[in-house]
Amino acid sequence: MLVLAIILAAAAALLLIRLVMLRQELGRMTEQLHSYNEGDTGKKIDVALFDQKLEELAGQINRQSRLIAEAEAQKKRIQQEFRQAAVNMSHDIRTPLTSILGYIQLLEEDTLSTEEKHEYVGIVKNRAKRLQALLNDFFELAVIESPDDYLKIEKIDMTDLISGILVDFYDLFNERGITPTIRLAEEKVSIYADESAVRRVVENLLSNTVKYAKGKVEICFERQLGSVELMIINEAKGLAGSDVSLLFDRFYTADLARSTQTSGLGLSIAKSLMNKMGGTLTAELEGEQLRMICRWDVHHNPLV
Incomplete structure (x- = not known):
């Protein structure tokens, strides 16, 4: 009976020690995660105590952190692309539009000959067609990338x-x-x-x-x-x-x-x-x- 009691006491002590160590390790992992979230470190969470479940938890946390980082990088890239696209789109539209308005002003001149008017009208038509093609491309790209756009396979x-x-x-x-x-x-x-x-x-x-x-x-x-x-x-x-x-x-x-x-x-x-x-x-x-x-x-x- 005494031996059994000693064994139970030893087992309880070992379990208590294990629980204390697990608690300490969870606290250490929490500190690591806090430092990572605050940007103080880019180091992944590591586990000092050998425990399969803790290692699996740390692995999932590291994976989630990586996915969040990739999502943030993707978000920044898309924002940069959008800003650049806005600049380029503005330039591409403004260039033919400015040209069209300039030739329209020339066409309002009374001193123009019939040949000159025909030439300028032709230029305006070409610029307008180019502007139309550009806008069509913008629209088509938006439609293509829409999840509601279906292909006829x-x-x-x-x-x-x-x-x-x-x-x-x-x-x-x-x-x-x-x-x-x-x-x-x-x-x-x-x-x-x-x-x-x-x-x-x-x-x-x-x-x-x-x-x-x-x-x-x-x-x-x-x-x-x-x-x-x-x-x-x-x-x-x-x-x-x-x-x-x-x-x-x-x-x-x-x-x-x-x-x-x-x-x-x-x-x-x-x-x-x-x-x-x-x-x-x-x-x-x-x-x-x-x-x-x-x-x-x-x-x-x-x-x-």
């Missing part, structure tokens, strides 16, 4: 679709003195996607190429293992490696002087559409060659 023949788009762009390439090297898949390649969205992606990429490409252009469409790939390669001597990661940012232009010619939304719209279809759009710079790469999963159906 169906099985489409990519080989015929891309061939047709390239035919439509023949004159534009020809005007720039560019004869692209084109390699298309010989067999019929089909994917599940929204045809109008795919068309917009390809047209935006080709439009970007027509505007800024110098020298050799290669367009390659082929089937890979489990995927379909469209690659557009052109020389980009003025593009730095740091610029490539920003190409799909809204309103970004590698050459600031181009901001008077484009809204910088075309590639961003293409990227958003590819993401919504479950595909990818990436850019790579190899030497002085820029590679735009679209990939679709052959078997992927976004609606399933």
Whole structure:
């Protein structure tokens, strides 16, 4: 009986010691968390006392802290993008609008000849069309990124679709003195996607190429293992490696002087559409060659 009592007393003492140690460790973890929340330290919570449950708790707290930090960083990035977008949007709208108002004032002059009036009216029309296209891009990007915007997913023949788009762009390439090297898949390649969205992606990429490409252009469409790939390669001597990661940012232009010619939304719209279809759009710079790469999963159906 005495032995049993001694054993129980020893067990109670050990349990009490354990509880005291757990209490102290919880207090230590609380202090660490307080210091982290106050910004005094960026160190993660560590556990000195070996206890599986405490370690799991510390792990979950550290994970939550990391998620909060990432959310804050994302929030700051979005705020910065919004401020930059507002500045660029204001500039892009103000430039053609100022030009339109200036030519309208000129048209009010009585000394203008009929030829001059026709010329100025033509300029005003072109500026107005550019402003309209810019506003349409703003609207389209907002619609694309809305969760209420749904794609019409169906099985489409990519080989015929891309061939047709390239035919439509023949004159534009020809005007720039560019004869692209084109390699298309010989067999019929089909994917599940929204045809109008795919068309917009390809047209935006080709439009970007027509505007800024110098020298050799290669367009390659082929089937890979489990995927379909469209690659557009052109020389980009003025593009730095740091610029490539920003190409799909809204309103970004590698050459600031181009901001008077484009809204910088075309590639961003293409990227958003590819993401919504479950595909990818990436850019790579190899030497002085820029590679735009679209990939679709052959078997992927976004609606399933």
